[in-house]
Amino acid sequence: MIRLMQAGDVADVVAIENLVQSHPWTAKQFAEAVENYHTTVIEQAGKVVAFCIMQPVLDEANLLLMAVHPSQQGKGLGYQLLEHSIAELNNQPVQIFLEVRESNEAAIALYEKSGFHQIDLRKNYYPKPDGTREHAIIMVKSCSDDFASLFK
Known part of the structure; x- marks a missing residue:
């Protein structure tokens, strides 16, 4: 079931975040x-x-x-959640932006499947555990047919 996150979900969300991120958000941030x-x-x-x-x-x-819990990855949940989340945005955005680690091929494939495409590269953006830094790919999804036609 896809639903709005509630304060009581923060512990579960933090647990997932700690499993998948090298620099996770805190419970306070969530x-x-x-x-x-x-x-x-x-x-x-x-x-x-x-x-x-x-x-x-x-x-x-x-x-x-x-993020999707590692035990549930590869089942299409990320795509379902992303599409639902976009559809439920109250401001009906013309475009949606994101940044993703250059090495996160699974996430990039998910975003491309959902209609995002790369527009730029932010060099040395993400810290890595070994002290080096990794580039961020900046992606956008155009949500308006009129706006999307400008980029064809």
């Missing part, structure tokens, strides 16, 4: 996200297994964070 952003989760058998945090800004949105 609690603030529930209050300030468009946050959704997938719940299975009473447990959160995926989450998505989007920040609507005027006629745009930013995908801030999204």
